[in-house]
Amino acid sequence: MSNPISHGANMLGQNRDDVRQHNLSALLRMIHQAGTLSRSQLTASSGLNRSTISDLVTELQELGLVFETEASAAGVGRPSLQVSASDQVVAFSVNTDVDAVTVGVVTLAGEVIAKRREPTNQPTAEKAAAIAAKVIASLRAELKPGTRIVGIGVAVPGQVRVADGVIRLAPHLGWVEVPFGPMLSQLTGLPVFCDNDASLGCVAEIIYGNAKGFSDVVFLFAGSGGIGGGVVINGLQLRGTAGYAGELGHVRIASSKEKDYSGLEGTLESLVRRNDFLETFKLFAATDEELLLEISRSNNAKAQKLIENQTDSLAAALGTFVNIFNPQVIILGGFITGLFAKEQQRLLAGLKYNSLAAANERVLIRESGLGSNMLMIGAAELPFNELITRPSTTALVSAKVKAPKA
Amino acid sequence: MSNPISHGANMLGQNRDDVRQHNLSALLRMIHQAGTLSRSQLTASSGLNRSTISDLVTELQELGLVFETEASAAGVGRPSLQVSASDQVVAFSVNTDVDAVTVGVVTLAGEVIAKRREPTNQPTAEKAAAIAAKVIASLRAELKPGTRIVGIGVAVPGQVRVADGVIRLAPHLGWVEVPFGPMLSQLTGLPVFCDNDASLGCVAEIIYGNAKGFSDVVFLFAGSGGIGGGVVINGLQLRGTAGYAGELGHVRIASSKEKDYSGLEGTLESLVRRNDFLETFKLFAATDEELLLEISRSNNAKAQKLIENQTDSLAAALGTFVNIFNPQVIILGGFITGLFAKEQQRLLAGLKYNSLAAANERVLIRESGLGSNMLMIGAAELPFNELITRPSTTALVSAKVKAPKA
DNA sequence: CCAGTATGTTGTCACAGGCAACAAAACCCT
């Protein structure tokens, strides 16, 4: 089944150069997502001719984006050359959270080769940018010679205007209308791309995690900062007009007057709350692991009641998402995986109860599969995506060149 | 800002033929949506060379899909040839509803040149297909000689598996798991494409109606058969894995135990109900026009209370949609346009109250602009889209050849 | 060691769109 309207970019005509770019891009994307692929696999899944693949791979190699290795012979016929994404091409990831700024280095092959967590306390945007820039400079100095940098991807818990990297509102951080992207770019001299954290988590899960290979995915992450959502439809990230789409935590599901962190009533985020568990378990603070453990072995009536109530609320929201998106898989992250683990039957029954049979009959519910690297990988996809979209024209920055001072 | 992941079809390589197809397709789509465009306009908005446009237009002309006329000179310089979509190329539209089967003939230029409404009462799928086939045969006989038929598009009030034209559930019609598409195809000998009615309404509004030119649109239609929704994101129709996405009427917004026509609790459809108005106004049955009139001039307290309650429910749902989709425009159709007209301030305030500022600050609310032809136009887009996607390989059927008997 | 199979390489070819030069058809100004 083909698709419909087709506006915007698709409206444009295409010339020969576009074809070359498209094919280079398609190959690089496959290699990036798989890490390593043989030339024959590339030939098969691209539909292009062997000779064309040869030519394109050579060009990618000359661009320093991939390298070839002899095959570890394993079948009939001449063994095919293995094409791998270069680990000399890296992106920085930044995650600004309430309690820390985390910076990572991710290779084009999708591997997190360094990660540094710098604790802080509800930093201002200026402070967070300064911390990030300092850690990036330090990590940059440690990169192997010859390494080239694509850029910086930033995952922010809040509403991000993707086009220019302005954080419209990050309630927990207290950021309102701050141009974090430009700030960090000025401090580092590198291109910076920002997006919502949960949206990036969704992307990461699709490329390397438990939603691998799926094209229609709903992602829900519940942390100390509320509930964030990410959606991918038909292989495309849902961003909306300005990048504020996918705020699944702020979906209204009940008539309750409870308000969420953004001040909206009766929303998923207002009803499924990490703090309720902390109170019930009399924990002042807890890591997700500790909280999940508590949930799994809780046995008093009060805790059970809380678990059931929150499970029901979660089920109602998931039902709504299924009706709206008809996804193949829903990925859960954060403490709500505890609800899924403990009350799976109840959750699935509730989901069925709150959604249309046709839409829910094949949907899978899974836990997030990437753990603490998820946001690093997801954020790195932002600069990598720029590179992959335009492999031969995107400029890379040498690791060893000093960043210009602002 | 470029987009993200890119799966599926985009993964494939591209060869020269694909370029030609893409460009033919892009031109034909522009001409189809605009009706008539000059060659120079095509050159400008496609970015292709004059000589290329000339070549492509010639090919489309040879395919009989467009024709050229001399310009009505109106500026400096040599007047550009006008390229128009052929009115000799048509599609049939079918809308199966509870009280009637409506069949239309739509030209590639987007004009409804015939429409016939065949009253019936909750027909079975077999009966509806038979009625549709009969009317199509009769309309087909009246087509001008030389007219060619692309196929049939069907708009169904229910959940449609787009891939094979099976209606999974149409509650009001009482259809469950019926292969309406194949049935109608067998009776007519024409290719048949089915989709949900509201989704097609959304497409129609984007191409020819009040959402013209927008790429991120939410469409909500409230009729006697409940509330249907259609969503277009980034110029692409939201369909989900199997085509069941976009069921916006079944979004849960309240804790109420009221059930909607599909048995779900607390949903938009269960709270915003046409029948409540008919009861309050003591109408046994009414056209949308009559009902809208009643709403606009209602002045008793009970009716006002109902209007306000339903407006609040609608606002809550719209807030949820804004948080999820961050659309540029929301189009309302059916009797809820009455709520918008009468209680616009209340609706907008409620929408603001129930959504994030960043997402709602620029969203437009508009009424549907196509009236009774909306579904005819939208349904015809299904076969037209096939033609437009593959202009040089899609087979057209001559109007005058007898349809083969099953 | 040879047949069989799968893959990489090379040179040729077809074909799409770009480009430049020219022709054509309008407007504008004197």
Added chain:
DNA sequence: AGGGTTTTGTTGCCTGTGACAACATACTGG
């Protein structure tokens, strides 16, 4: 009215990309 200006259509040539076929290469298996 007529030449200058502007815009557009047409034509022929060129470039570059991927397809294709033929050949070379590298492995398995008997």
